[in-house]
Amino acid sequence: MRITEKLTVKKQLISFEVFPPKTDSAFDSIERSVRELAAFNPDFMSVTYGAGGGTSKYTVKIASLLKNKLDTTALAHLTCASTTKADITRMLDTLKSENIDNILALRGDLPENFSERQGDYYTYASELVSEIKNYGYFDVGAACYPEGHPESNGLDEDISHLKIKTDCGADFLITQLFYDNEVFFSFMDKIRGRGISVPVFAGIMPITNIKQIDRIISLSGTKLPAEVTAFLSKYRDNPEDLKKAGLDFAVKQISELCENSVEGVHIYTMNKPEVAETILRQFPRC
Numbered sequence: 001m002r003i004t005e006k007l008t009v010k011k012q013l014i015s016f017e018v019f020p021p022k023t024d025s026a027f028d029s030i031e032r033s034v035r036e037l038a039a040f041n042p043d044f045m046s047v048t049y050g051a052g053g054g055t056s057k058y059t060v061k062i063a064s065l066l067k068n069k070l071d072t073t074a075l076a077h078l079t080c081a082s083t084t085k086a087d088i089t090r091m092l093d094t095l096k097s098e099n100i101d102n103i104l105a106l107r108g109d110l111p112e113n114f115s116e117r118q119g120d121y122y123t124y125a126s127e128l129v130s131e132i133k134n135y136g137y138f139d140v141g142a143a144c145y146p147e148g149h150p151e152s153n154g155l156d157e158d159i160s161h162l163k164i165k166t167d168c169g170a171d172f173l174i175t176q177l178f179y180d181n182e183v184f185f186s187f188m189d190k191i192r193g194r195g196i197s198v199p200v201f202a203g204i205m206p207i208t209n210i211k212q213i214d215r216i217i218s219l220s221g222t223k224l225p226a227e228v229t230a231f232l233s234k235y236r237d238n239p240e241d242l243k244k245a246g247l248d249f250a251v252k253q254i255s256e257l258c259e260n261s262v263e264g265v266h267i268y269t270m271n272k273p274e275v276a277e278t279i280l281r282q283f284p285r286c
């Protein structure tokens with residue numbers, strides 16, 4: 001079922017994000033994780049697209065596994081920063097031939113040391129959204145940033161660019177991770193006020209280890225509520241208790257979002273079935 005169809009039958013969706021392998025040898029273990037995650041019966045599962053595009057075949061393989069073997073709605077990510085316009089068209093043909101009918105249209109980032117691009121590329125995700133909509137067949141989602149995209153000159157400007165993406169036809173949005181629900185609620189008020197009316201799924205990344213959260217903070221400067229800073233400093237040298245506190249916090253965050261009528265919760269599972277299990281056990285569904 002398409003994501004837009006799911007939205008007509010359910011008020012709040014729950015979805016998981018997985019990343020594909022980078023090599024053939026890693027495929028089997030990732031396939032096992034994906035199968036375990038799909039067994040929790042989320043409304044859809046999204047599969048990331050490696051920066052640089054070199055591993056795109058694995059994105060298609062995992063999305064196809066979900067859709068055609070595991071009877072799970074699949075959302076394939078697709079980035080245009082490092083994929084030429086001609087290769088984008090070929091990718092759309094491939095995804096359609098695999099019956100994958102939902103795409104998350106992204107600009108992506110050029111990997112460090114990426115050699116000079118040769119060929120014709122889209123500059124912004126909005127152009128990719130338009131291209132996929134013109135192609136037909138697919139439901140199209142796009143990314144949004146409750147704290148503003150790091151390259152933009154502030155949230156207001158970023159929301160103007162987001163409006164271009166939805167005007168180009170994005171059917172739904174998935175947010176960048178955030179830990180402060182007030183940031184999300186304020187973002188929702190702002191975008192609704194600016195005429196962006198498509199469903200928005202809240203991206204939740206449960207904190208499971210200190211390296212991961214240190215990296216997130218250094219890359220994006222995500223705002224952390226006092227409760228999170230407190231357990232991070234308390235359990236910095238205690239991985240088990242840190243993971244437990246991180247998962248408890250994610251459950252609390254999701255509960256509050258669902259009580260406040262969020263249209264969907266998208267869990268960045270990092271291919272860890274135990275993360276999804278812990279969250280769903282304590283808090284079965286939105």
Ligand SMILES: Cc1cc2nc3c(=O)[nH]c(=O)nc-3n(C[C@H](O)[C@H](O)[C@H](O)COP(=O)(O)OP(=O)(O)OC[C@H]3O[C@@H](n4cnc5c(N)ncnc54)[C@H](O)[C@@H]3O)c2cc1C
Binds near residue numbers: 105
């Ligand atoms: C839910 C989610 C999933 C993701 N999945 C992946 C993935 O699978 N693979 C991957 O490599 N990356 C992924 N990313 C990361 C994403 O590719 C980066 O954040 C990237 O820097 C921006 O992508 P975008 O699609 O938001 O770009 P855009 O919407 O194009 O925005 C990029 C920047 O350009 C600005 N901008 C947009 N339009 C205009 C315009 N017309 N004029 C001037 N400025 C403009 C925006 O304000 C923003 O600062 C994901 C991000 C999210 C939130």
